[in-house]
Amino acid sequence: LSKASASGLALLAWLVNLLLIPVVSFYLLRDWDLLVARLRGLLPRTREGLVVKLASECHEVLGAFLRGQLLVMLALGVMYAVGLMLIGLELGLLIGLLAGLASIVPYLGVVVGIGAALTAGLFQFGSDFYPLLAIAAVFTLGQMLEGMLLTPWLVGDRIGLHPVAVIFAIMAGGQLFGFTGVLLALPVAAVIMVLVRHAHDLYKLSDLYGEPPSVSDEPINPA
Structure with a gap:
């Protein structure tokens, strides 16, 4: 009886969660713009443009991932x-x-x-x-x-990942987090790629990357 009741409660909870999916999806779709506006209003004013740019790029690559996965x-x-x-x-x-x-x-x-x-x-x-x-x-x-041709070409090209990087991301996700890692490997890799690309741009603009001034460019102090 205890096993049957536990199984019955688990099945009931699963059905309730299944019924909640369309309800939550409806309200998220209806209020999505309002939620985004509220979150944007909480951002520091000096960093708003940067955060919005990164979020937009992540949104684009995730959309490209979903379209590529549908093609696969x-x-x-x-x-x-x-x-x-x-x-x-x-x-x-x-x-x-x-x-x-x-x-x-x-x-x-x-x-x-x-x-x-x-x-x-x-x-x-x-x-x-x-x-x-x-x-x-x-x-x-x-x-x-699928593993050697479709996913690397149809998904990897759309999110800007090299086919070898796609295979490596899936293998690494599976080794680290199992089935969940395989499922989330490519979306997470796409977001990380956006952040790494932005970090690379910042590095190219930093003083660390810039060349030191030559001797001829140094100002001459009058005696």
């Missing part, structure tokens, strides 16, 4: 659907598109897709080994293309 999802959905339909899987179109949509979370798309596709393949092809092997090959190829 679309490409993977088409790739999975075409591959599964070529194999002859009857639910190939539906499973491929669902796997592409689930790819918004790294590795979730391939896990959901290959699980659903293999289950459908077992019912359709029975004990025939080669169609099941072909299904696994489709998702393996899609995962390789």
Whole structure:
């Protein structure tokens, strides 16, 4: 009874949180401009322009990341659907598109897709080994293309990160923070890139970077 009640309360809390998402989203969208204006009014007047500029650049790269991620999802959905339909899987179109949509979370798309596709393949092809092997090959190829081609090009180019930096950010995020790190690696890397770029510009304008005056440029003191 205690386990059942705990599970029931956890399910109820999850449903409540799920119902709160559209409510909170509605009020955030309605009052977003007011919230931004209030936060901007709290900024120090001497630093307002700089903070607003950095926030605008972060907003642009995060928007570019979301657009690039949507393109990756679309490409993977088409790739999975075409591959599964070529194999002859009857639910190939539906499973491929669902796997592409689930790819918004790294590795979730391939896990959901290959699980659903293999289950459908077992019912359709029975004990025939080669169609099941072909299904696994489709998702393996899609995962390789996502990690080495789609994400670095479609996401990395849009947020200004080199493809090697994209791969390194995802690997580092996974090693440091696990699944959450993989999910947040690229947005965090994009924001860090904006801050590093601004720090680089400040360094180029600083006296530390500037060359010391030459002997001929030094003023001559009259005797």
